[in-house]
Amino acid sequence: MSHAYTPGLKVLENTSVEKERRLPLKGEVLVDKGTDVTPDQIVARTHLPGNVKMVNVANLLNVDAQDVPEFMLIDIGKNVSEGDLLAETKGLFGLFKSEVKSPVDGILESVSHITGQVVIREAPIPVEVDAYINGNVSEVMDKEGVIITSNAVFIQGIFGMGGENRGDLSVLVANREDELNEDMITTDNKGSIIVGGSHISLNAYKKAISMGVSAVVVGGYNYHDLKDILGYTLGVAITGSEDIGTSLIITEGYGKIPMGARSFDILKRHNGRFTSVNGATQIRAGVIRPEIVIPFNDVDGLDSALKKNETGITEGSLVRVIRAPYFGHIGTVASLPRELQKMESETMVRVAEVKINDLNFVIPRANLERVETV
Amino acid sequence: MELKSILATDCGSTTTKAILIEFVDGEYRLRCRGEAPTTVEAPFEDVTRGVLNAVMEVEELSSRKLLDGEKIITPHNNNEGVDIYVSTSSAGGGLQMMVAGVVKSMSGESAERAALGAGSIVMDVLASNDGRKPHEKITRIRQLRPDMILLSGGVDGGTTKHVIELAEILKAANPQPRLGSDYKLPVIYAGNNKASDEITKTLGEQTDLTIVENIRPVLERENLNPSRDIIHDLFMEHVMQQAPGYNKLMSWTDAPIMPTPGAVGSLIEMIAAEENISVVGVDIGGATTDIFSVFQNQFNRTVSANLGMSYSICNVLAEASLKNVLRWVPFDIDEKELTNRIGNKMIRPTTVPQSMEELKIEQAIAREALRLSFIQHKAFAVNLKGVQKERTISDAFEQSDSGLSLVDMMELDLLVGSGGVLSHAPRREQAARMLIDSFLPEGITQLAVDSIFMMPQLGVLANIDQKNLAESARKAALEVFNKDCLIRLGTCIAPIGKSNPGDMILSVSLDMADGSDQQIELHQGELLSIPAEYEPIMAKLMPGKGMDVGAGKNEEINTTLYGGVVGLVFDGRGRPFNLPSENDKRIDSLNVWSNAINEYPDGDEK
Numbered sequence: 001m002s003h004a005y006t007p008g009l010k011v012l013e014n015t016s017v018e019k020e021r022r023l024p025l026k027g028e029v030l031v032d033k034g035t036d037v038t039p040d041q042i043v044a045r046t047h048l049p050g051n052v053k054m055v056n057v058a059n060l061l062n063v064d065a066q067d068v069p070e071f072m073l074i075d076i077g078k079n080v081s082e083g084d085l086l087a088e089t090k091g092l093f094g095l096f097k098s099e100v101k102s103p104v105d106g107i108l109e110s111v112s113h114i115t116g117q118v119v120i121r122e123a124p125i126p127v128e129v130d131a132y133i134n135g136n137v138s139e140v141m142d143k144e145g146v147i148i149t150s151n152a153v154f155i156q157g158i159f160g161m162g163g164e165n166r167g168d169l170s171v172l173v174a175n176r177e178d179e180l181n182e183d184m185i186t187t188d189n190k191g192s193i194i195v196g197g198s199h200i201s202l203n204a205y206k207k208a209i210s211m212g213v214s215a216v217v218v219g220g221y222n223y224h225d226l227k228d229i230l231g232y233t234l235g236v237a238i239t240g241s242e243d244i245g246t247s248l249i250i251t252e253g254y255g256k257i258p259m260g261a262r263s264f265d266i267l268k269r270h271n272g273r274f275t276s277v278n279g280a281t282q283i284r285a286g287v288i289r290p291e292i293v294i295p296f297n298d299v300d301g302l303d304s305a306l307k308k309n310e311t312g313i314t315e316g317s318l319v320r321v322i323r324a325p326y327f328g329h330i331g332t333v334a335s336l337p338r339e340l341q342k343m344e345s346e347t348m349v350r351v352a353e354v355k356i357n358d359l360n361f362v363i364p365r366a367n368l369e370r371v372e373t374v
Numbered sequence: 375m376e377l378k379s380i381l382a383t384d385c386g387s388t389t390t391k392a393i394l395i396e397f398v399d400g401e402y403r404l405r406c407r408g409e410a411p412t413t414v415e416a417p418f419e420d421v422t423r424g425v426l427n428a429v430m431e432v433e434e435l436s437s438r439k440l441l442d443g444e445k446i447i448t449p450h451n452n453n454e455g456v457d458i459y460v461s462t463s464s465a466g467g468g469l470q471m472m473v474a475g476v477v478k479s480m481s482g483e484s485a486e487r488a489a490l491g492a493g494s495i496v497m498d499v500l501a502s503n504d505g506r507k508p509h510e511k512i513t514r515i516r517q518l519r520p521d522m523i524l525l526s527g528g529v530d531g532g533t534t535k536h537v538i539e540l541a542e543i544l545k546a547a548n549p550q551p552r553l554g555s556d557y558k559l560p561v562i563y564a565g566n567n568k569a570s571d572e573i574t575k576t577l578g579e580q581t582d583l584t585i586v587e588n589i590r591p592v593l594e595r596e597n598l599n600p601s602r603d604i605i606h607d608l609f610m611e612h613v614m615q616q617a618p619g620y621n622k623l624m625s626w627t628d629a630p631i632m633p634t635p636g637a638v639g640s641l642i643e644m645i646a647a648e649e650n651i652s653v654v655g656v657d658i659g660g661a662t663t664d665i666f667s668v669f670q671n672q673f674n675r676t677v678s679a680n681l682g683m684s685y686s687i688c689n690v691l692a693e694a695s696l697k698n699v700l701r702w703v704p705f706d707i708d709e710k711e712l713t714n715r716i717g718n719k720m721i722r723p724t725t726v727p728q729s730m731e732e733l734k735i736e737q738a739i740a741r742e743a744l745r746l747s748f749i750q751h752k753a754f755a756v757n758l759k760g761v762q763k764e765r766t767i768s769d770a771f772e773q774s775d776s777g778l779s780l781v782d783m784m785e786l787d788l789l790v791g792s793g794g795v796l797s798h799a800p801r802r803e804q805a806a807r808m809l810i811d812s813f814l815p816e817g818i819t820q821l822a823v824d825s826i827f828m829m830p831q832l833g834v835l836a837n838i839d840q841k842n843l844a845e846s847a848r849k850a851a852l853e854v855f856n857k858d859c860l861i862r863l864g865t866c867i868a869p870i871g872k873s874n875p876g877d878m879i880l881s882v883s884l885d886m887a888d889g890s891d892q893q894i895e896l897h898q899g900e901l902l903s904i905p906a907e908y909e910p911i912m913a914k915l916m917p918g919k920g921m922d923v924g925a926g927k928n929e930e931i932n933t934t935l936y937g938g939v940v941g942l943v944f945d946g947r948g949r950p951f952n953l954p955s956e957n958d959k960r961i962d963s964l965n966v967w968s969n970a971i972n973e974y975p976d977g978d979e980k
Contacts, residue, residue: 053509112542115539119546159721222713222714224710253714255718323725345728346730347726367726
């Protein structure tokens, strides 16, 4: 049987989700293997080196850089407080002394006899990593973090922004074709993850932000409107660190596109459940797609068989068209002809015959993605 | 060793391309080509999966067994397997660097040129005189988390204070690499040699410090290559290694994997050297666009990070502006609809245009990506030959203009296009138009494209070092390059000078290869083409009043022109040319020019 390898987004109703929770620098892991954890629970912590202040003591004392060490009053490695004397010249008969005071609290890190610079490092900055989802600690990476495993619904979006968020799932539309309008979003949605159908407008999204909604999950959003939220034109799809409060996850693409039926049905079935989402997206080597995770409460008996072989597209595969002119349609692969075929654009490509609503369409294989359904 | 069969792949950021070369009837020829999406994305996350998929396509098309399970069969045995397998790769994503120099317009700019020349994205240029306070620089370094830092500054034997101060700032920032928490950030020091010991004391423990020759040993001389080479080595060691499956790929190949731009560049140099001509080559990819040029026998390369046709397609839109992209679209389209379509290409980078409208939009964006990349190339092209370049003291104080004099469009002999949007354009006329519209060649310029985007694979083949393979591999690369890779599109003849709409700006007499004569009159604003094979055509070119077609204003030229699959293209639109500002007229002009060159099927019947 012919086949084609085409990456697809995961839409899985019952799978084993593994989330790596890693510190940016080595530190301390706070939970043991086998522990049940909740999303807000801190699982690892470390300290980033504090900010530094550089003080040009040579200039301030008006002495040669090489003489700075002899005028220093504080030793390297000692604590200093803001306003403490760092260095002082002897002056003339004890008069006309020049002095330099510490601009911050911190530790004296270095004194350069070449440049006359003194470096003071402020207190370390604590960094904590939480569990993000309900689950069980399946692995501890020594001093680096943990892997949390959970049986869950796992749905990947195509693009998102804003980082991790969580809340109760609230499906606000009846059909996957419906737009998520401004008037559907109320104060009741504060802290929840709201789900729309085909589209959310800029104004509706702004309202969601102002209402304190945790996240919006919807089929499409206008590329043009990203700028209003981000403050810049998005050139490459690398997001996740923006401070927008309400994460956005689009499941299909830019524009008005009904959410995939399977995604929408699953979300509807789990309406009201506690959900974790992450809008972070990186479309480059080592791609990261945004995600929706709805953990089940039973963390026992994790299904270890759910790491499946990825087989790509074969005849009979359920696929989604991901480019105009059939963008967003779902169909079944009828055949994968071997020969290159000419498209309307005159491009010669390998194609798939796809049955959509009982009609056959010839579509470049590159414009299809597999809908994972197990 | 006489090679009989060669498999070569190029793992691009979007697509992995495989070619099979066979020695048949005394010559090396391309047998077939296969491609598959590059598989650094989930669920595969293994670059070799894409390689295997592309090779499987070659297997199917050639009916030659190449794989034994998930292993490439080497050496060949009867009609199975190949003698050698080689590969290029750009699948690791970009190299993101920060550079630092004492004086921003001197060592800072030299460091930037070295980093760009090595194929990196320069995230920021730190300099002692950049106006930022030390703590601002420290914050910036921490925020950016570069893959690598190049530190330069000071002439050899000169004052060390400023460059050490920069090192102290780096040390205080204690930058962490973007990828991986366990390895130390690579820092290259290429500054005043007198400061090397102190730099080692300052940064040696905290970073993975490499010291190379000064990038600016004396004020009037640059020495970029040692820095470029070490950037390249560290890139292979640290950054490419992050591409999933890359280690496995390295174990499969019979020669070191070359970065794609390096392989293409070596081929461009080869063409220029063989024919003793000035060449500009472009490789437009999914994430970046590389431009190579050889003028006055001097080779230069720039990499425009984030100007590409998939991952960074929205950045083309951001940098060029929607207005500039839209000006090339020959139909009315809602702006929101257009930006959504471009956005969707960015988030689904491996898709291809199925409809004619989609194709025209992609080619409109490509024109802007190429135009912007060429602007960057002209600004950064350096006067280097091999290792070093001499500047006079007075030039040294005018760094920002350096290199510009090298790129002379009137001097340019050959413009070669490569990369998916050019090589895979359904009609070669489309590739010719994209090259002409973006590069604006002046005078007489031959145009060519890489037939099916295989310059990277041939480049790596031509650069194999192993003695037992080198000769045969280079012969194979050159033969396939000339017979199957380089498609001669034809020649663009573009007079320049001041003229008014409708003025006759060029009169041409042609003695065609078949013995027939042709007379052509070119008017301002026109684009004309005539079919002509890649054969010598004796031509007499008489520019109109005040016009120059290569020999100077009003000077007649008697020369030999060559056609190609497109033919001779006479471009009377001027340099630079402006599209009509009224929408209807703009669309009319685009369609008239398209029809003149048979660019799209809607003009076929005309």
